[in-house]
Amino acid sequence: LVSRKKHPENTVVNVKDTLIGDGVQKLIAGPCSVESEEQVLTVAKALKERGISLLRGGAFKPRTSPYDFQGLGLEGLKILKKAGDQYDMAVISEIVSPNDIETALDYVDVIQIGARNMHNFELLKEVGMTDKPVLLKRGLSATISEFIHAAEYVLSRGNTNLMLCERGIRTYETATRNTLDISAIPILKQETHLPVLADVTHSTGRRDLLLPAAKAALAIGADAVMAEVHPDPAVALSDSAQQMDIAEFNEFVTTLRESNLLKDVA
Ligand code: PEP
Numbered sequence: 001l002v003s004r005k006k007h008p009e010n011t012v013v014n015v016k017d018t019l020i021g022d023g024v025q026k027l028i029a030g031p032c033s034v035e036s037e038e039q040v041l042t043v044a045k046a047l048k049e050r051g052i053s054l055l056r057g058g059a060f061k062p063r064t065s066p067y068d069f070q071g072l073g074l075e076g077l078k079i080l081k082k083a084g085d086q087y088d089m090a091v092i093s094e095i096v097s098p099n100d101i102e103t104a105l106d107y108v109d110v111i112q113i114g115a116r117n118m119h120n121f122e123l124l125k126e127v128g129m130t131d132k133p134v135l136l137k138r139g140l141s142a143t144i145s146e147f148i149h150a151a152e153y154v155l156s157r158g159n160t161n162l163m164l165c166e167r168g169i170r171t172y173e174t175a176t177r178n179t180l181d182i183s184a185i186p187i188l189k190q191e192t193h194l195p196v197l198a199d200v201t202h203s204t205g206r207r208d209l210l211l212p213a214a215k216a217a218l219a220i221g222a223d224a225v226m227a228e229v230h231p232d233p234a235v236a237l238s239d240s241a242q243q244m245d246i247a248e249f250n251e252f253v254t255t256l257r258e259s260n261l262l263k264d265v266a
């Protein structure tokens, strides 16, 4: 069902009236974790001022250590919804349990399935039975074929509102947190009809590489780029090393638009 051979036209996913996969590349930004209402509203306002209407934020955080901040859960989804309503933005948040999908439908515009859950087939089936847009991330060590099969789980249950996101894979290289598999982007565009996104934050894990990685992803044909933004990354409860502050984010957006790589606004 995801194969372009059977379905040659591009799938365009409508996320609260912002189209993803329509040929106009988009930015998705927001904090790694939802930490407080003030934090999320500050970021939402900054994005809105730049004409960006796709806000991400993690409420259920799949952390490597059980002793690290696990996210605000439902409270976090409520904060995101408030920000989305206040600034007329679409909100994107990861759900980690099939039991939380139904609740999430009332709060988020896109359900994110994280890298660690790409192989959680029960979760994939559950989102597949909704009609909510889904952002599926590539697993930490998943081949492109495995990623495409995971996507097939969602479509096979009826939900065609699916976006794929390359977020770096595990390799022997330690200079970056993961290795951004840049060629996966055109391969996924050729093999499937789904929108393909690039997460430059989790793939590089380095603030200094966000801009060059975003340029490369846009140049190679990504339908959208995702990056993390926090009002004060130094005190962030997760991913402190790679989130941009608001001034850095403004610079990031300006540079991409001026370079003509990102043509998301007229
Ligand atoms: C995230 O986007 O918040 C996240 C945890 O990413 P990933 O699942 O790609 O690690």
Ligand code: MN
Residues within 6 Å of the ligand: 032, 033, 201, 202, 228, 238, 239
């Ligand atoms: Mn993060």
